[in-house]
Structure formats: C-alpha cells, structure tokens
Amino acid sequence: MRIGVLHGPSLNLLGEREPERYGRVTLAEIDVAIAEAAQRLGVEAVTLQSNHEGELIDWIQANSSTVEGWIVNLAGYTHTSVALRDALAGSGLPFVEVHLTNIYAREAFRCRSLLADAALGVITGFGPRSYMMGLEALVEHIGTRR
Numbered sequence: 001m002r003i004g005v006l007h008g009p010s011l012n013l014l015g016e017r018e019p020e021r022y023g024r025v026t027l028a029e030i031d032v033a034i035a036e037a038a039q040r041l042g043v044e045a046v047t048l049q050s051n052h053e054g055e056l057i058d059w060i061q062a063n064s065s066t067v068e069g070w071i072v073n074l075a076g077y078t079h080t081s082v083a084l085r086d087a088l089a090g091s092g093l094p095f096v097e098v099h100l101t102n103i104y105a106r107e108a109f110r111c112r113s114l115l116a117d118a119a120l121g122v123i124t125g126f127g128p129r130s131y132m133m134g135l136e137a138l139v140e141h142i143g144t145r146r
Contacts, residue, residue: 001042001142003135004067005034006056007049008075014100022100023127030128034071037132041139045071053081060087068142069120070095071134078103078113089118094141096134099124 007027010017015026031047038045046067048059056074070088072095077084088095095118102125103110116122120141123130 001139002044002046002067003038003069003071003138004060004063005031005045005047005071005131005135006059007047007073008056008077009051011073011075012049012051025128030131033128034131034135037135041136043135043139045135053077053083057083057087060084060091064091064093067093069093069138071098071131071138072096072115072119073098073100073131074115078115079110080114082114085114085118088115094120094138096120096138097122097124098130098134100127100130101125 011027014022014030015024027049034045034047046063048056050056070091070093072088074081074084078097097113097115097119103113104124113122121137123133126133
C-alpha cells in the first residue's frame with residue numbers, strides 16, 4: 001500500500017517559523033517520522049511539499065493511480081482552495097486532513113476548512129503526531145475496505 005502525503009505552503013519553514021506556535025521540529029524530521037511510521041505499518045509514504053497550489057494539484061492528479069489514500073496538511077490552502085478540495089475529491093481516494101495546531105482555537109478565518117466535509121477525518125492540534133495519527137487511521141480504514 002502506498003500513501004501520498006501533501007504538505008502545503010510555508011511548512012518548509014517548520015522549525016524556524018513561529019517556533020512558539022509550531023515547535024522546533026523541521027519538515028525533514030516529520031518526513032522521516034512519517035517514513036518510519038509507514039514502515040512499521042507495512043506501507044510506503046511518498047511526500048511532497050509545495051508553496052504552489054498548482055503544483056500540489058498536479059501531484060494529486062499524477063499520483064492518484066499510484067496511491068491508495070492521502071494525508072494532507074494544506075496549511076493556509078485549507079481555508080481558501082476550492083481547487084485543491086476538488087482535486088482531492090476528484091481523485092476518488094480517501095484522505096485525512098491533519099494540522100499541527102488546533103485550527104479551531106486560532107483566528108476565526110482558520111476555523112473553516114474547505115476540506116473537512118470531504119475528508120475521512122480531521123486530526124488537529126497534536127503537533128507532528130497529527131501526521132502519524134492520520135496515517136494510522138487511514139491505513140486501518142483502507143485495510144478494512146479490502
């Protein structure tokens with residue numbers, strides 16, 4: 001089983017951008033943790049980070065036939081991108097939306113996710129562990145559908 005992991009804009013700055021909010025763990029460290037968790041679960045995780053909406057959409061479209069589901073932290077695009085929502089829904093694959101911080105305890109504009117109603121589930125506020133929780137839940141879900 002192969003799972004696609006998408007990291008949205010500015011997540012490449014983790015560890016240095018607003019460490020009081022996002023912590024000091026870098027995206028590279030998160031990707032290593034995801035790969036290790038995937039290996040323990042007997043799956044492969046492939047990741048992409050981009051600050052560009054179109055690149056994320058292109059990657060979803062290019063990989064929809066090679067993965068069985070998605071873990072997505074679309075960062076600011078969570079609240080603004082109908083196009084990314086449509087690309088994920090159009091892939092026909094289940095996805096779990098994850099966030100490092102609790103988006104519902106932040107600014108009012110962050111309390112609305114354009115993805116949540118199409119997602120299998122939403123995990124928010126557990127720092128990097130949100131990714132691992134999402135991966136575990138998604139792999140279990142896919143496994144029960146087989």
